[in-house]
Amino acid sequence: MHRQRALIRTFGLAAAVVFGAGACGPQQGGAGPAAPAAPVVSPSASAGGQDDKPGSPSPSASDSASPSGSPSEAASRSAAPVVKAVMANGDETDQVRELQARLRQLKLMTSAPTGFYGSKTTAAVKTFQSQHGLGATGTVDEATWRKIQELSAKPTEEELRPPTTNEVAAPDPRCMRGRVMCISKESRTLAWMIDGKVVSSMDVRFGSENTPTREGLFQVEWKAKDWTSTIYHTPMPYSMFFxxxxxxxxSADFAARGYAGASHGCVNVRDKAKLSALFDQVRVGDQVVVYW
Incomplete structure (x- = not known):
């Protein structure tokens, strides 16, 4: 029995080593990086009831005067209808990409559209809503979306997917000291930073919902200039494992398909020249921060 347990432990360790040897590769037809935020739920749904339907007939005077009507029932009858969100923080869709392109036309966003509704998009929507007398919630409801469409043109394909490098996000506080690859899931950028200064930056993409890229503080464990995934058998040049x-x-797939694909958890870079230069500078033991 002891010998069997020893064999099981040995086999499990070997399997872990094989998995850790390079588990990444492009996913065909991937949906892009995963968004951790939960779907937007209306207040009525979160309470266990059905969505309110704007335009439903209001209660009659006799209903409100009924002896059986409690104050709480009267309050619920007089409550404003739920305003449904068209797009909200945490969404990741082509419609969000169109929203970002339109906000860029309106000079409310400077970064290239990513399709992910994060803090930058929320701030831009709040500014737009404040400028036009709409409730500054940061969430796009039907009235906000109609107004944005009215004041902007339908984006071209180049506006939706510009061939420019994404704007680097504000660095995570953990990136401000030492030598760090500072990787933002929201802006989809990698910034190589030394003592709080950005030395270089590049576009990146991440794993899908089923194989997400882990977030947190890591270190470069080892490097391989020429590497092939031992699981997916795809090339992984300039690999820096963390x-x-x-x-x-x-990722040649990222270079060809852009954000139409996804990795199996790795951080893909599409600019080979930039990554080659970065590979030469990064040392084993340098920090890696992956954050939203």
């Missing part, structure tokens, strides 16, 4: 088989590496 978390159990997840690595920063060049």
């Amino acid at each position: 978390s159990q088989g997840q690595a920063v590496h060049y």
